[in-house]
Amino acid sequence: MNSSIRTLIKAVAWVGAAMVIIVVFHLGGSIALRIGQFSPVTGAFIGGGLVLFSATYPxxxxxxxxxWIGLEQISWILIGFGIIMWGIGDSFWRYYVSQNQAPFPSMADIGYSLFPLLAFSGLLLQPAADEQGKRLVLIMDSLISMGSIFALAWYxxxxSLAQAAGEANLAKFLGLYYPIADTALLSCIIFLLLRGQGRIYQSTARRMGLLVLGLGLCFFVGSDFLFNVQQNAGTYVEATWLDLGWPLGLMTIGIAACVRRFLPATSEEIIQQRQELLEEKTNLTPMQFVPYALLGLLFVALTLDVLAPDGGQRTIRPVLLFATIGVVALVVTRQIYTMWENMRLTQRQAEALASLERANQRVAEQSHQIAEYNAELEQGIEHLKDVQANLANGNLRARANLTNGALLPLAGSLNLMADRLSRLGQVTNYGQRIMRALSDLSIAFERHAPGxxxxxxxxxxxxxxxxxxxxxxxxKGPSPQSQSKPAPQAYAPASNGSQPLPQRPPSPHPVTQPLRPRILNGPYQPQESDPQWPVEERAGMRIISNSGPLRSPAHKSTD
Structure with a gap:
């Protein structure tokens, strides 16, 4: 709520406080009388203007x-128009008073009579309860309260107004209409307070607006009902503290509209928490005792009417008796419905307990399965850890022996990795052997001397x-027999006319039977096609290079 709205509400509150102080303590003499006379119309226009401003504010x-929810905005607009119409009616009445006239009925009664209708319609358009069962109980409680209030008002x-003679039909109708309308509005107050237990009224703005609205209606209905009683008894005096209920009530309704419109919205989390706290409360709230308290007052009024020696009380007794019987019937109906609702809730609770037991069994079974699964998983993890440790320590023959379970793909991947590591180790060893053999062969070539x-x-x-x-x-290398002799025989490459051996692709794995060189019958004889070693002349000496490059043999032309 912004600062301007707070300032407006404070200003209205100060106006109401000033009215109360001036009228009650008669400050200013004739000024207090004028303020008391014009305070109802002033309060009506202030309250109605606030309601319409708040309801139509974009x-x-x-x-x-x-x-806004549903027709809630329209309900406040109807209440605002009702207050304005009441203010217009009071303006007409002020005019008649200034002319020393007191006609009844008059033009003022048009505005006076429209306010209860518009206000009652607006109150009925307020958001209803969420659940159908709660709505039915709420309606029955409201009917009990309304019947009790009507019976008390009749008593x-x-x-006495219905039995009054000598009045015109319209005057008699209006004389009964205003108290009945006050009774209906007072019943609506109880209806709204009972309705405020629903979920939608857990929001701060809507709940506070409802409470302030009920307070304003209490002020208005109280003053109007006392006015009718004093008017019927001929003891009414104008511009007294009794008249302050009208302006204070109407301005309070205007403040209620401002509170409803401009208070910040309540989050869903807070609404849910409030609803849960409300449902957890098992104690009866004071509002739940209101219909039964009114029923008790109704029995007291019926008892006083029966014991009264006045003959006039006997004439109103039938209506009072039938009203009491109707209210008691509503109470019995409500109790029967409550018993049926309790039986249905008990059955639902039994079904819920059975369902909960089945759910607990399923949870227990699932917990057992989960425990077994976790145990199997832990064993599999420990086994895979051992296999991984063996592989890390160089044991490439270690393999995972899992046959099922969630870790089976991981075990297969680990075994595949071990196989690849094993093959990689074999290839690495074989490559190292080839490197050593090439190194030894290179050294042998370097150390080999011609002849x-x-x-x-x-x-x-x-x-x-x-x-x-x-x-x-x-x-060609020496034969195995020649290797066993003290002086190994020399071997020579094949002659130029020999055919080359057929080529075949190298084997990816080492063979178990290596190829042996072919053994020649005689010593090696150099040929012209043999590779020539580079020779250097130094100081009359021929120096043969030990590490000269090999040359491909030259073949004779076969043309």
Whole structure:
């Protein structure tokens, strides 16, 4: 609520306080009389203007106020128009008083009579309860309250007015209409207070607006009912404290409209919390005792009427008796409905308990399954940890032995990784052997002298790739028999006329039977097609390079 609205509400409150102080304490003499006479019409226009301003104030996109629900805005507009019509009627009455006239009925009664109709219609358009069962109970409680109030009003005022003679039909109708309208409005107050227990009234703006509206109606109905009683008894005096109920009540209704429109909206979380707290309360609220308290007052009035020796009381007794019987019938109906509702709730509770028991059994079964699953999962995790530790420690033969469960894909992936690591280790070892063999072969070539036999290193004998390379280079090693002799025989590459061996793709894995070089019958004889080693002349000496590059053999032309 912004500061301007607060200032407006404070100004209205100060106006009401000034009216009370001036009229009650008679400050200013004749000024107090004038203020007392014109305070009702002033309060009516102030209150009606506030209601219409609040109900028709436009809403923007980021408006913090509580939104309207259903026909709630129209209900406040009807209440505002009703207050304005009452103010117009009182303006006519002020005019008649200034002319020393007191006609009844008159033009003032048009405005006076429209206010209860418009206000009652607006109150009925207020948001209803959420649940159908609660709505029915609310209607029965309201009917009980309305019947009790009507019976009490009949005992106090309406009965004597109905028996009054010598009045015109319209005057007699209006004389009964105003007290009955006050009774209806007072019943609506109780109806609204009982309705305020619903969920939609847990919002601060709507709940506070409802309470302030009920307070304003109490002020207005109290003054109007006492006015009718004193007017019927001929003891009414104008511009007294009794008349302050009209302006104070109407201005209070205007403040209620401002509170409803401009208070900030309540969040759904807070509304839910309030509703849960309300449902958790098992104690009876004071509002639930109101219909039964009115019923008790009705029995007291009926008892006084029966015991009264006045003959006039006997004439109003039938209506009072039938009203009491009707109210008692409503109370019995409500109790029967309450018993039926309790039986239905008991049955629902039994069904809910059975459903809860089944749900607990399912939860227990699921908990057992989850426990077994967790135990199996923990065992599988421990097994995979052991396998991973063995693999990390170099045991590439370790494998996961899981056959089922959620960890089976992980176990398969771990076994596949172990297989690949094992193959990678084999390939790495084989590559290292080839590197050592190539290194030994390179050293053997560097140390080989012309005219001497070439000895193939032992690291090259069981490697297919090295043997194929030696065969392609026409390099032959000594036979196994010659290796056992003290002086190994030299071997030479094949002659130029020999056919090359057929090529085959290298094997991805080492073979168990390596190729052995072909053994020649005689010593190696150099040929012209053999690779030539570079020779350097230094000081009359021929120096043969130990690490010269190999040259491909030159083939004779076959043309």
């Amino acid at each position: 809403r923007h996109r980021n408006d913090p106020g509580e939104p 106090l005022l309406l009965g 001497t036999s070439f000895s193939i290193p032992e690291s090259c004998r069981d490697l297919t790739e090295i043997n194929r390379l030696l065969v392609a280079l026409r390099v």
